[in-house]
Amino acid sequence: MKEGIHPDYRDVVFVDVTNGVQFITRSTVQTRETIKLDGKEYPLFKCDVTSESHPFYTGAQNKVLDTAGRIDKFRQKFARATGKAA
Known part of the structure; x- marks a missing residue:
């Protein structure tokens, strides 16, 4: 590999801000x-x-x-478009 053209690949600590879980993995991310x-x-x-x-x-x-409500809504919409009652 050529020197000076590749990003720095190193161990980085990632922290989940919603629950505080920390883990170490290798990355090129800049921090x-x-x-x-x-x-x-x-x-x-x-x-x-x-x-x-x-x-x-x-x-x-x-x-x-809410599948029942979605089905009823679809039937009402279809009935309006075709002029048929559900």
Whole structure:
């Protein structure tokens, strides 16, 4: 590899700001903040959403589908468009 053309690939601490979960992984992300963990200083990157807080990964999807109401609404709309009663 040529010297001086590749980004600095190093250990970085990512923090999920919604729940405070921290994890260390290697990255080239540029940061201004640092954090001290296990006696070492690491660059710090704050994330809004990670797999620890995203509803898809946590299974905490709080959406309740009102299928009956949606079907009735569709039938009313279809009846209006065609002139038929549902």
